[in-house]
Amino acid sequence: MDAQMTDTETLGVVGGGQLGRMLAEAAAPLGVEVVVLDPTPNCPASPVARDQIVGEFTDEEAVRELAARSDYLTYEIELADPDLLETVEAEYGVPVNPDPGTLRTIQDKLVQNQTLAEAGVPVPEFRRVDDRADLEAALDEFGYPVMLKAREGGYDGRGNVPVEDETDVDEALAEIDADGVHAVVEEFVDFEREVSVIGVEGTDESATFPLGENVHREEILRETVVPARTDDAVAERAGEVAEDVLDLLSGRGVYGIEMFETSEGEILVNEIAPRPHNSGHYTIEGALTSQFEQHARAVTGRPLGATDLRSPVASANLLGGGEERRPADHSGDDAVLSHPDASLHWYGKHEVYPLRKMGHLTVVGGRDSRDDDVDDLLRTARDLRDEVTFE
Amino acid sequence: MDAQMTDTETLGVVGGGQLGRMLAEAAAPLGVEVVVLDPTPNCPASPVARDQIVGEFTDEEAVRELAARSDYLTYEIELADPDLLETVEAEYGVPVNPDPGTLRTIQDKLVQNQTLAEAGVPVPEFRRVDDRADLEAALDEFGYPVMLKAREGGYDGRGNVPVEDETDVDEALAEIDADGVHAVVEEFVDFEREVSVIGVEGTDESATFPLGENVHREEILRETVVPARTDDAVAERAGEVAEDVLDLLSGRGVYGIEMFETSEGEILVNEIAPRPHNSGHYTIEGALTSQFEQHARAVTGRPLGATDLRSPVASANLLGGGEERRPADHSGDDAVLSHPDASLHWYGKHEVYPLRKMGHLTVVGGRDSRDDDVDDLLRTARDLRDEVTFE
Numbered sequence: 181m182d183a184q185m186t187d188t189e190t191l192g193v194v195g196g197g198q199l200g201r202m203l204a205e206a207a208a209p210l211g212v213e214v215v216v217l218d219p220t221p222n223c224p225a226s227p228v229a230r231d232q233i234v235g236e237f238t239d240e241e242a243v244r245e246l247a248a249r250s251d252y253l254t255y256e257i258e259l260a261d262p263d264l265l266e267t268v269e270a271e272y273g274v275p276v277n278p279d280p281g282t283l284r285t286i287q288d289k290l291v292q293n294q295t296l297a298e299a300g301v302p303v304p305e306f307r308r309v310d311d312r313a314d315l316e317a318a319l320d321e322f323g324y325p326v327m328l329k330a331r332e333g334g335y336d337g338r339g340n341v342p343v344e345d346e347t348d349v350d351e352a353l354a355e356i357d358a359d360g361v362h363a364v365v366e367e368f369v370d371f372e373r374e375v376s377v378i379g380v381e382g383t384d385e386s387a388t389f390p391l392g393e394n395v396h397r398e399e400i401l402r403e404t405v406v407p408a409r410t411d412d413a414v415a416e417r418a419g420e421v422a423e424d425v426l427d428l429l430s431g432r433g434v435y436g437i438e439m440f441e442t443s444e445g446e447i448l449v450n451e452i453a454p455r456p457h458n459s460g461h462y463t464i465e466g467a468l469t470s471q472f473e474q475h476a477r478a479v480t481g482r483p484l485g486a487t488d489l490r491s492p493v494a495s496a497n498l499l500g501g502g503e504e505r506r507p508a509d510h511s512g513d514d515a516v517l518s519h520p521d522a523s524l525h526w527y528g529k530h531e532v533y534p535l536r537k538m539g540h541l542t543v544v545g546g547r548d549s550r551d552d553d554v555d556d557l558l559r560t561a562r563d564l565r566d567e568v569t570f571e
Numbered sequence: 572m573d574a575q576m577t578d579t580e581t582l583g584v585v586g587g588g589q590l591g592r593m594l595a596e597a598a599a600p601l602g603v604e605v606v607v608l609d610p611t612p613n614c615p616a617s618p619v620a621r622d623q624i625v626g627e628f629t630d631e632e633a634v635r636e637l638a639a640r641s642d643y644l645t646y647e648i649e650l651a652d653p654d655l656l657e658t659v660e661a662e663y664g665v666p667v668n669p670d671p672g673t674l675r676t677i678q679d680k681l682v683q684n685q686t687l688a689e690a691g692v693p694v695p696e697f698r699r700v701d702d703r704a705d706l707e708a709a710l711d712e713f714g715y716p717v718m719l720k721a722r723e724g725g726y727d728g729r730g731n732v733p734v735e736d737e738t739d740v741d742e743a744l745a746e747i748d749a750d751g752v753h754a755v756v757e758e759f760v761d762f763e764r765e766v767s768v769i770g771v772e773g774t775d776e777s778a779t780f781p782l783g784e785n786v787h788r789e790e791i792l793r794e795t796v797v798p799a800r801t802d803d804a805v806a807e808r809a810g811e812v813a814e815d816v817l818d819l820l821s822g823r824g825v826y827g828i829e830m831f832e833t834s835e836g837e838i839l840v841n842e843i844a845p846r847p848h849n850s851g852h853y854t855i856e857g858a859l860t861s862q863f864e865q866h867a868r869a870v871t872g873r874p875l876g877a878t879d880l881r882s883p884v885a886s887a888n889l890l891g892g893g894e895e896r897r898p899a900d901h902s903g904d905d906a907v908l909s910h911p912d913a914s915l916h917w918y919g920k921h922e923v924y925p926l927r928k929m930g931h932l933t934v935v936g937g938r939d940s941r942d943d944d945v946d947d948l949l950r951t952a953r954d955l956r957d958e959v960t961f962e
Binding site: 188201204205208209210211213214226227228229230468477482483485486488490514517518520521523524525526528530539 | 579592595596599600601602604605617618619620621859868873874876877879881905908909911912914915916917919921930
C-alpha cells in the first residue's frame with residue numbers, strides 16, 4: 181500500500197467463492213476495493229478482487245493479514261471463525277459485520293432456532309438431539325417424518341437428513357456424527373412453498389427486498405421467482421417476519437432469510453444466512469440495488485439503496501452435471517446470451533462436479549410488450565438453463 | 572497460468588483507466604478475465620482486473636507480454652499502437668478488435684474525416700492544414716469561426732482549438748504543433764444539439780443503442796440524456812448514419828459515434844471512438860445490456876445482447892474541481908447513494924485535478940409512478956452531481 185492508496189477503502193472478505201466474486205463486482209463502483217481470504221488458489225473472486233490471501237477461513241495468521249489490510253471486514257461463508265473475527269476486530273480496530281456474535285448464533289442450528297423462538301419469531305417445532313434417546317423422544321412427539329440436522333457445518337443441504345420411518349433412524353444418526361450426536365430435530369413442515377426474503381441492516385435503517393419463491397431439488401436451490409406466487413397477506417407477513425429477524429440479529433449487512441409458507445398460509449423461518457444468498461441473485465438485474473451492492477454499502481457504513489423490483493424476474497442456477505470432478509468445460513451459453521431478456525453469470529470455477537454451483541442466469545420481464553408472468557419467466561429460465569451443458 | 576486455468580478466457584486490454592475498469596466489471600459475469608496494460612501503477616482498472624502489466628501503451632515488450640497472456644486483445648484508449656497490435660496479432664495468433672487498421676484511421680482526424688466522407692457518411696466540411704497558408708485558405712472559404720484540430724493525439728478536447736477571428740490564428744497554429752502543423756480545419760457547425768450513438772459490431776450482427784443527447788462544456792462531456800430530446804426522424808437518421816459507420820469500419824467491438832444535429836435537423840458525424848464511450852455510461856443501468864458487456868461480448872466472439880432502454884435515463888460526470896493536483900478526497904456521495912433512482916460509479920482514481928473524470932452517476936426513470944421526463948431526470952442528475960465535492 182503506497183501513500184496514493186489512502187483514499188481508497190478496502191473491504192476484507194473471509195471467503196472468495198461466487199458470493200465474494202459478485203460482491204467484488206458490486207463494490208468497485210462504490211469505490212471500494214475487495215481483498216478475499218480463501219484456501220483455493222485462483223478462487224472465483226480472485227480475478228475481480230484486488231488480492232487474494234490464500235489461507236484457510238479460520239487460519240489466524242491469514243485472518244490477521246486480512247484485517248491489517250482492510251478498513252472493514254465481512255464474510256461470505258458461515259465457516260468463518262467468530263472468535264477470531266472478534267479478536268482481530270478488537271486488535272486492529274476494523275469493524276466486522278454482521279457481528280461475529282450473530283455468526284456464532286447462526287452457525288449452531290439449535291442456537292439459531294432457540295434465539296428465534298425466544299424472540300417470538302415463528303420457527304418449526306424443534307428439539308435438541310444429543311443421543312438416540314433424544315431423537316426417539318422427538319419422534320414419539322412429532323411422529324414421522326422429521327428432519328434431523330447437524331447443529332454445525334451444514335451447507336447446501338449437507339448435514340440435513342430426512343427421517344421418513346424407523347428404518348432411517350440408525351443411518352441418520354450415523355450420518356450426523358460418528359463420534360457423538362450434536363443435532364437438532366425439526367417437525368416435518370407440510371409447506372405450500374419455500375420462500376425467502378433478502379433483508380439488509382444498515383446504519384439506523386433497514387430494508388427488505390420483495391418475497392421470492394424458491395424451488396429446491398435434492399436440497400439444492402434450483403430456481404427463484406419474484407414476486408412469489410402467493411397472496412399479498414402472506415407476502416406481507418413474510419416481510420414482517422424478516423424485519424423481526426433483522427431487529428433481532430446484530431450487525432450491518434445482508435441476510436438471506438429462508439422461510440416455509442405452510443398449507444395454512446403461516447410463515448415459519450427455516451434458516452438464516454448472515455450474507456448475500458443464492459435466492460437473492462435475481463436482485464442484480466431484477467431490483468434497483470443488488471444484494472451485493474447492498475452488502476457492500478451496509479458493511480462499509482454507506483446508505484442503503486432502494487429495494488424495489490425493476491420487474492418480475494426468475495433466476496436459475498447452473499449446476500454441474502455429469503458424474504465426476506473434471507475441468508469446467510461448458511457449452512450452450514450462446515442461447516442464454518442471445519436471449520434479450522436473459523443475463524448470464526459465470527463464477528469462474530475451473531472444475532465442475534455434480535450439483536456444483538457453476539453460475540446462474542436471470543430472466544427479467546415487464547418490459548414493453550414483453551411477458552410479465554412469472555410462470556412464463558420461470559419456464560424461459562428453465563429452458564435456457566437446460567441449454568447449458570458441461571460436456 | 573496453471574493447468575486449471577485452461578477453461579478461463581482472458582481478454583487483454585491496452586489501457587486501464589475507467590473504461591478498462593468498467594469493462595472488467597462487465598466481463599467477469601461472462602466468465603472472461605481481464606488483464607490490463609497501463610503505465611500508471613494501481614491504475615483504475617487494476618483492482619478488478621486479474622492483473623495489470625505496468626508499461627506504456629506502446630511498449631513493445633509489454634504489449635507482447637499482454638498478447639502472450641491473452642486469448643483476445645482490445646484497447647480502451649486511442650493511444651495504442653496499431654502497428655504493434657498488428658504485429659502481435661500475427662505473431663501470437665491473438666485476435667485484436669476493433670481492427671488495428673480502424674484504430675489507425677481514427678487516430679488521424681484528417682484520415683478519419685476523409686474515410687467517412689469518401690463513404691458518403693456526412694461530416695462537417697474540412698480541409699487539410701499543413702501550414703499557415705492552408706489555414707488561411709480554409710478561412711477564406713469557410714469564414715470565421717472554424718475549429719482547428721491536431722490530426723493526432725487529441726483527447727477530451729485537447730488538441731481542438733477554436734479560431735474565432737484573425738487574432739486567434741497565431742496562437743491556434745502554435746498550440747497545434749510547434750514543429751510543423753499537422754492539422755485539419757473544420758467549418759463551424761451551427762448545431763442544435765450534440766448527440767451520439769453507441770454502436771456495436773459483433774460476429775455477423777450489429778446493433779445500436781438509442782440516440783443519446785450530450786451536454787459539453789469546455790469540450791468535456793458533462794451530461795447525457797437518453798432518449799435525446801429531438802424528433803423521431805432525426806433519431807432515426809442518426810441511427811442510420813451510425814449503422815453506416817459500423818459497416819464502414821472493420822473489427823468487432825463497441826464504437827462511440829459523436830454527431831451534431833444541425834439547426835436544419837441534419838446529422839453530421841463529429842468524431843468516432845473505437846471503444847466504449849463516456850456518452851454510453853448510461854447503458855449500465857439504463858439499457859438491457861451495458862456498452863461494456865457488449866464490448867466484452869463482441870471482442871470475444873460472443874453473441875450481442877439487447878440494446879433496448881430500460882427506461883429514460885440521465886447521466887452526469889463527476890469531474891475534479893479545485894485548482895491543483897491533490898489526493899482524491901471527496902464528500903457528498905451519500906446524497907447520490909440515498910437517492911432511490913441514482914447509481915454511483917467511482918473510478919478509483921487516487922488523485923484529483925480540475926476536470927479529471929473521477930466517476931459518474933446515473934438517474935433512471937420510468938418506474939411505477941416515478942418521473943419519466945428526461946428534463947426532470949437531468950435536473951436530478953445535476954443536483955446530485957453538485958452535492959459531490961472534492962474538498
